Amino acid sequence: MPHTKDELPDALYRAAQVRALDARLIAAGTPGFELMQRAAYATWRALVRKWPAASELTVLAGHGNNAGDGYRVATLAQRAGWRVRVLAVGDPQRLQGDAAWAHAEAVSENVGVTAWSAASELRGVVLDALLGIGLNGEVREPYASAIAAINASGLPVVAVDIPSGLCADTGRVLGDSVRADLTVTFIGLKLGLFTADAADHVGELVFNDLQASAETFSDIAAAARRLNVANLPRLAARPPTAHKGRFGHVLLIGGDHGFGGAILLSSESALRSGAGMVSLATRAEHVPAALNRVPEVMALGTSSANQLMGLLEKVSTLVVGPGLGQAGWGRALLSAAANAPLPQVWDADALNLLASGVVSLPRDCVITPHPGEAARLLGISTAEVQADRPAAALALSKKHTAVVVLKGAGSLVAHPDGRLALCHQGHPAMATAGLGDVLAGLIGALLAQGMDGFDAACLGVWLHANAGQQQGEFGRGLAASDLIPAIRQLLEEHAPCLK
Missing domain, CATH: 3.40.1190.20 (Ribokinase)
Known part of the structure; x- marks a missing residue:
């Protein structure tokens, strides 16, 4: 079930662990495209709650599963009557598997998909579906320029899973990173969303476990635990005879x-x-x-x-x-x-x-x-x-x-x-x-x-x-x-x- 900022789970994971959890969900019988649909619906719901008066969406998409989530959100926005377009920073021809299906579905729904360039205009709410959690080196072109354009736009920004350019394991900015107003993250909370540079880039954080069961997490130990009121150690009460x-x-x-x-x-x-x-x-x-x-x-x-x-x-x-x-x-x-x-x-x-x-x-x-x-x-x-x-x-x-x-x-x-x-x-x-x-x-x-x-x-x-x-x-x-x-x-x- 989804969690708001004040109801986040305790467990924090590294990117490799989240990828392993994703693979487990698929192996247990949930198709990858179904997980992509769940992620897109979670993102779309959070986006509409955050900006209820919005009616226009610009998606910047890369060429991995993060891009697939972006194409699926674009399709949902198109069906809702929004003005939608996707700026493809990554070549759609490089999309594979579920992400390729998401792109094909968006095109079949008449979502406008054009190649991104430095002259591309961003309008409405901007959806960052560029890089995802797999990034482990410095952001390269054309992604660096696309990130800079998002940050310079002054428009509301929602990031899919993690702001592009932010390291999922460490919270370090890898050259440059999207500054999101809202980040919707999935399956397991990433450690890098909470430390180092993260506070300047994540914005409001919404979590959705994509209906993962407790068994999915059974033998994957969290990399860290997030301190909150429910799991804090407690001092014992003092009796009346205390001195x-x-x-x-x-x-x-x-x-x-x-x-x-x-x-x-x-x-x-x-x-x-x-x-x-x-x-x-x-x-x-x-x-x-x-x-x-x-x-x-x-x-x-x-x-x-x-x-x-x-x-x-x-x-x-x-x-x-x-x-x-x-x-x-x-x-x-x-x-x-x-x-x-x-x-x-x-x-x-x-x-x-x-x-x-x-x-x-x-x-x-x-x-x-x-x-x-x-x-x-x-x-x-x-x-x-x-x-x-x-x-x-x-x-x-x-x-x-x-x-x-x-x-x-x-x-x-x-x-x-x-x-x-x-x-x-x-x-x-x-x-x-x-x-x-x-x-x-x-x-x-x-x-x-x-x-x-x-x-x-x-x-x-x-x-x-x-x-x-x-x-x-x-x-x-x-x-x-x-x-x-x-x-x-x-x-x-x-x-x-x-x-």
Whole structure:
């Protein structure tokens, strides 16, 4: 059955897996042309719902099954009395099998089919049926020019299965990609629709499984799971006899000269996310600000690692890195943390120091790099990380035997055992400083309350993204601290504190 944007399934697949699922449907007795008809009807219904007053359609068709879907939609629009024409970017003579039948049917229904050229005029709603999910190299001519023309048209655009030029596995733009207002995708959700460049190209997403049964998916493991309210890990309810000693003691370490704000944001986030007790080790100069902003946090002015030793024996969880710096002070404190047998969250300069080789990551860690930090940790470029974010997250997780949160559009949570979760919520207003500090403190608080690293990272990333989405509705000027009360509210809605 079809799914709207808020009812998407959890499972995300790579292109090869979706092609295998398609082949299974055909082998089980559903003719390929019937699947093409179902895809076309799903696209046509979504298109009419999106633009109910429209009456003209321009289809740009390639020469694969994606083009066949386009020819079938053109036939449906023609039967509905729309003004329709197909601009053939791929030679119709190259069409084979079901796609060739779809082309022949369109011609028999008097759909106008003409060769596309740079001078071709686009009118009405534009249907992208150019390239589909099989693309794995840079877009070549004439498709590159056709994509540019679609994007320059200013017309409403619907993409069949995936915007042409967007990699179905990674969400990377392969040279150029259609910017769709609506994408209708089939059989299984593609991982690349939710991360990297996808948010700028997919538009509204509608899914239709083309009546695939559960048996079709029985032994094909999803490449990733999309985080949503239904599958999030939950904190246990707190009984009436609850006390602070049962919910962990988080120690946050960071805030060198000039960077006190970062560690204060993390501390406040940990406190407001339910940690039983919160301590802060920072430069002495930042203690008055900490007492003023969050007097509930026990702030220790720290000039050397020796001052941490007694405190490390009393706490249950560490958050290290926000505002830490890479000078001697930060390196000494990080070294002390690395030797503590405690669950930890490493962020910011802790990751930069880890990449430089001056320290080793302890067990039971969650690391939260942005793409630049991930690149340094892997010894590759940021562009290479962004070219395949899922692969980068998994590689980092295996390299450091840690849970990895690869931040960015379509944040990913990777486990060394190969599990991969994705969070595609968020808001452009979140492009501001300090949000990573809030996330680090939040995950630290969830660890302190008894969650394991992967669950804490998944829940923390989802809470953080959805708080940002909620607060982002107010527009530009979002401050990182705006997320903290929103996170607290969302956490209580998701996992109420009391029975």
